[in-house]
Amino acid sequence: MSQGIARAVTGSTDLRPALRSRALTAWLWLAAAGAALGPSPTGAAEAIQLTPVAQGIYVYTGPHADASGGNLGAVGNLAIVIGGESVALIDSGGSLAFGRQLRAALEEITDLPVSHVINTHVHPDHLLGNAAFASPTVEFVGHRRLGAALAARAAFYLEAGARNIGPEFAGTTVVGPTLEVADSIHINLGGRVLKVTAHATAHTDNDLTVFDRRTRTLFAGDLVFVERLPIVDGSLKGWLAVMDDLRAVPAVRVVPGHGPASARWPGALQAQERYLRAVLRDVRAEIAAGGTIENAIGWVASEERTKWARFAEDHPRNVTASFTELEWE
Ligand SMILES: [Zn+2]
Numbered sequence: 001m002s003q004g005i006a007r008a009v010t011g012s013t014d015l016r017p018a019l020r021s022r023a024l025t026a027w028l029w030l031a032a033a034g035a036a037l038g039p040s041p042t043g044a045a046e047a048i049q050l051t052p053v054a055q056g057i058y059v060y061t062g063p064h065a066d067a068s069g070g071n072l073g074a075v076g077n078l079a080i081v082i083g084g085e086s087v088a089l090i091d092s093g094g095s096l097a098f099g100r101q102l103r104a105a106l107e108e109i110t111d112l113p114v115s116h117v118i119n120t121h122v123h124p125d126h127l128l129g130n131a132a133f134a135s136p137t138v139e140f141v142g143h144r145r146l147g148a149a150l151a152a153r154a155a156f157y158l159e160a161g162a163r164n165i166g167p168e169f170a171g172t173t174v175v176g177p178t179l180e181v182a183d184s185i186h187i188n189l190g191g192r193v194l195k196v197t198a199h200a201t202a203h204t205d206n207d208l209t210v211f212d213r214r215t216r217t218l219f220a221g222d223l224v225f226v227e228r229l230p231i232v233d234g235s236l237k238g239w240l241a242v243m244d245d246l247r248a249v250p251a252v253r254v255v256p257g258h259g260p261a262s263a264r265w266p267g268a269l270q271a272q273e274r275y276l277r278a279v280l281r282d283v284r285a286e287i288a289a290g291g292t293i294e295n296a297i298g299w300v301a302s303e304e305r306t307k308w309a310r311f312a313e314d315h316p317r318n319v320t321a322s323f324t325e326l327e328w329e
Contacts, residue, residue: 053261061261067161073093073098076094076258077091082109083112086115087114088114092127094128094165095129095172099130099133102129116139117138120223124157128161144181147177151176158174194212195213199223202223202238216252220257222257224259225258225272227308229308229318230272230318232276246266251265254268275301282296282300287326297319
């Protein structure tokens, strides 16, 4: 499977020469997990299921699970958008091994080259497949704060990936952004323009969304969770504010960061907003009553318990983060 990267590099000479020099500034975090993990996995790439959701758009849907050897860390959704001249990948999965499988699946559906890998945010299930697409002709697009977030977390992510995914994680490295988005930019794939927007702190402090005007499809990353409990790793109040901005996006469908391949827009926001507002309301009540985080975990938003996958696993940390955020407001 090691020929994946070699082909990506050597096959690049005739593609988008203008991008080559900029892409060379890509930094690679080479605290490679592979050395400690023994031999690289062998065997042919397995087929990855890609669901078509609109013209030229394919989505991989991650399972509602922890990262493991079975899922190669790819527990979030990701999308492929095919333009007239090139392809954009929106997130890349949770390991080099998964990224290579994704690359093989992508090459089954188009001969066009990947010109952009857009990372919606720092979480490892969304970007640790980047290295499978590393090439002088590929731009890695991220929020202006993504680089700093990766610098702070990369060592931890690689350590956790090696522990949770095991030998299949070998060779995984962190590839950071070569093109940073401060406000918004447009990416032209050849007759198809994607608008990439950087948001204020919400799910994380480095969330990006992508809007495809042609099909009115919004790629929300983890700013939109469906079915799986939302995780607050940025700001509860910030996320509710960003959701107000997102609601104005003239989309007909959303590809959420977790959940089905696509869902109706803006209806897909409803459950997430109900949960986050319940957390806000109840944590404020606990604080007003002079209570504690421990007590809050026991009752805050408890009516949501049966409505989400992963509630038991992830709700306590949301309450803890929200309590800390709201304590001094
Ligand atoms: Zn996330």
